Amino acid sequence: MALMRYNVEAHEAMQNLEEEMKAKVEEYLKKRDISIVRKDDVENAIKVIKKPIVEVKRASHYKPVAKEYESDIIIDHKRDVTGKSRTKGSAKDFVRYFQNRFKRMRSLFGPHTSEYSEMLIGDLSKANGEKVSIIAMVSEKRESRSGNTVLSLEDLTGKAVAVANKNDERVMDKIALVTKEDTIRVYCKVKDKLLLVEDLEFPDVRERVVHPTIEKDVAVAYLSDIHLGSRFCLEDMLNRFMSWIREPSTKKELAGKIKYIVVAGDVVDGIGIYPGQEKELSVKDIYGQYELFDKLLEELPDYIDVVVSPGNHDAVRRAEPMPALKESFFSNKKPYLVGNPGVVHIEGFKHLIYHGTSMDSLVANIRHLTYHKVEPIMREYFRRRHLSPIYGTNPIVPEEIDYMVMDKVPHVFHCGHIHKNGQALYKGVLMLNSGTFQDQTPFQIKQGHIPTPGNIPVYNLNSKKLSIVDVRSL
Ligand SMILES: [Fe+2]
Structure with a gap:
C-alpha cells in the first residue's frame, strides 16, 4: 500500500478532529488506499463514520408477530445471471442471444x-x-x-x-x-x-395468476431507489421508517407483521452515473455509500430478512442483466443478494424483481406511456413477456440465455427506477413500484419528473391485502 499523504486543507481538517475520530478517519482512508487525501475525502469519511444513518430507539416490550416465524426464502438461481456471465459481446454472441430470445419467446404464445x-x-x-x-x-x-x-x-x-x-x-x-x-x-x-x-x-399473460394461501401472518415491505450518498437522499424519512419497524407507535399490527424487505435497486447514488453527479453527492466514494447501507441493515431487527437486487446506480455493470451486489459490501446483516432481474420465492409467492431501467425506452417508444403513471408501463412488460424489449438505448449483455424473458408469470412484480409509487393488479399479478427515498433532483426538475418519496407498499401474504404506508404519517 502506498504511503498516505494529506494536502494542506485535508491536514487542517484532520487537526480539528478529536483523537478518537481522527484515528477512525485514518483507518477509513487507509482502507480506501487513497494516496493524496483531500478535504473532501476527510468529510466523506466523517459522514460515513459519524453515526448510523438512522437513530433508532431500542425496542422495549414490543413483540412483533413476525418474530415468531421461521423465514422461507428461495432464490431462483436458474433465472439469475449472477456468477454465470461469460459472453465477450461479439457479433456472434449477439446473434446467439437473439436466437435464444426468439426461441424462448415463441414458446410463450398460446394456440x-x-x-x-x-x-x-x-x-x-x-x-x-x-x-x-x-x-x-x-x-x-x-x-x-x-x-x-x-x-x-x-x-x-x-x-x-x-x-x-x-x-x-x-x-x-x-x-x-x-x-x-x-x-x-x-x-x-x-x-x-x-x-x-x-x-x-403479443404473447401476454393468458391465465389469471392465483396467489398461494399461507398460514403465517407475515408481510413484505417493498423499497427501492434509496440513493444513499446523494445530497437528496431523504434521511429523515428513512429514519422514520426504521423507527417504525423497530418500535412502532402507529400502525403497530402491520409493522409487526413485516418479516421481509425487498429492495429493487438504486440502494446508493453511485459515482459517475451522469455528468455533474459529483456536485449532488454527500458521500463521494462508493464504499462509503455502501457502508451507509450496511449500517442501515444493521439497525433492522434480526427476524427481518432482506432481499437486495441492484439498479443502474449500484456498483455492478451498467448493462442488463446485472449480477448481484458483492457480498463484501456487507459486514453486518447479510441480505439475500440477487441479480437484476432476480426471482425470489417468499413463502411460496414468486417475486420477480426488476429495477426498471428499460422503462425509459418504453416511454420513449410507446405512445400512451408517460412518466406520470407507472402502472401502464409495467403492464407493457407482461404484454411482451420481456423486461427489455427494445434493443438499443438500454444496453443488454448478450448472454447465452436471455434472462430478460419473462418465461414464468410471477405473483408479485416489483420495480423502481422512475421514483413513482404505483400499484395495480394485472391478471392476478400484483404489480408494484415502490417509489423512492430521494427528493426531486435538479435533473428530475429539468425533465419534469415528480417523484413520490416515502410511500412503501406492504403486502400481507396471509390476508393478501396491500397497504401503502406513507412514512410521513408514522
Ligand atoms: Fe433511482
Whole structure:
C-alpha cells in the first residue's frame, strides 16, 4: 500500500478532529488506499463514520408477530445471471442471444386461431393466397407513403414484409403498440411476396395468476431507489421508517407483521452515473455509500430478512442483466443478494424483481406511456413477456440465455427506477413500484419528473391485502 499523504486543507481538517475520530478517519482512508487525501475525502469519511444513518430507539416490550416465524426464502438461481456471465459481446454472441430470445419467446404464445395455418417464414413461398399465422420478431416498423404500417419480420428461417392497412382500425390500434424487437404473432393473407395483416397478438399473460394461501401472518415491505450518498437522499424519512419497524407507535399490527424487505435497486447514488453527479453527492466514494447501507441493515431487527437486487446506480455493470451486489459490501446483516432481474420465492409467492431501467425506452417508444403513471408501463412488460424489449438505448449483455424473458408469470412484480409509487393488479399479478427515498433532483426538475418519496407498499401474504404506508404519517 502506498504511503498516505494529506494536502494542506485535508491536514487542517484532520487537526480539528478529536483523537478518537481522527484515528477512525485514518483507518477509513487507509482502507480506501487513497494516496493524496483531500478535504473532501476527510468529510466523506466523517459522514460515513459519524453515526448510523438512522437513530433508532431500542425496542422495549414490543413483540412483533413476525418474530415468531421461521423465514422461507428461495432464490431462483436458474433465472439469475449472477456468477454465470461469460459472453465477450461479439457479433456472434449477439446473434446467439437473439436466437435464444426468439426461441424462448415463441414458446410463450398460446394456440393459434384455427382459420389460419401456422407457418415458418421460410415456407411462405408455397402459401400464396392462403391465410397463415407467423410468429416473428419485428426488425423494423415504418409508415409507408400511403399511410399504411409496414413491419419487417424475421424468424429463424427467413425474412418477410407485412403490411397493415391504415383503414383497418382494429389492427391499427394493436400495431400502434408494436415496437422494434417485439416478438409477435401475425395473422395474415399471403399475397405474392407480401403479408397482409388481418390481426396480430403479443404473447401476454393468458391465465389469471392465483396467489398461494399461507398460514403465517407475515408481510413484505417493498423499497427501492434509496440513493444513499446523494445530497437528496431523504434521511429523515428513512429514519422514520426504521423507527417504525423497530418500535412502532402507529400502525403497530402491520409493522409487526413485516418479516421481509425487498429492495429493487438504486440502494446508493453511485459515482459517475451522469455528468455533474459529483456536485449532488454527500458521500463521494462508493464504499462509503455502501457502508451507509450496511449500517442501515444493521439497525433492522434480526427476524427481518432482506432481499437486495441492484439498479443502474449500484456498483455492478451498467448493462442488463446485472449480477448481484458483492457480498463484501456487507459486514453486518447479510441480505439475500440477487441479480437484476432476480426471482425470489417468499413463502411460496414468486417475486420477480426488476429495477426498471428499460422503462425509459418504453416511454420513449410507446405512445400512451408517460412518466406520470407507472402502472401502464409495467403492464407493457407482461404484454411482451420481456423486461427489455427494445434493443438499443438500454444496453443488454448478450448472454447465452436471455434472462430478460419473462418465461414464468410471477405473483408479485416489483420495480423502481422512475421514483413513482404505483400499484395495480394485472391478471392476478400484483404489480408494484415502490417509489423512492430521494427528493426531486435538479435533473428530475429539468425533465419534469415528480417523484413520490416515502410511500412503501406492504403486502400481507396471509390476508393478501396491500397497504401503502406513507412514512410521513408514522
Ligand atoms: Fe433511482
